Amino acid sequence: MGHQEPGPDGDQSTGMPDALSKTVPIWCAVINRALFPDLLDAHTLHTPPRVVGASEHAQIEERLAGFVRDFEVRLAFTSPLPPIRIHRAGFTMNNGNNRPSTSPSPTSAPTSPSPSAPSG
Secondary structure (H helix, E strand, C coil): CCCCCCCCCCCCCCCCCHHHHHHHHHHHHHHHHHHCCCCHHHHCCCCCCCCCCHHHHHHHHHHHHHHHHHHHHHCCCCCCCCCEEEECCEEEEECCCCCEEEEECCCCCCCCCCCCCCCC
């Protein structure tokens, strides 16, 4: 579970992770603002008031316009971004058919084909 901020009265009895109390509401507000700019009722940031205090809520709201600008820039990508996992043995990425493919580490020595026997 993520870091849990104390509730407005200073206790941590809410038991709600940041992902649910802040991250999801932020993403909803950003996506709604970017995709539905004329639907002003959908632009509201909905954080749970027993978990996110008024001051923190206001600070998040102040940053939403910047988040929307950043999100709109990312909407200009022409192809999806594949997840790439880097690990000691190399890296793993989706090869386009929803099956991961593993590539050797870029630091490992490349293997060259063995020379073919002379024909004759």
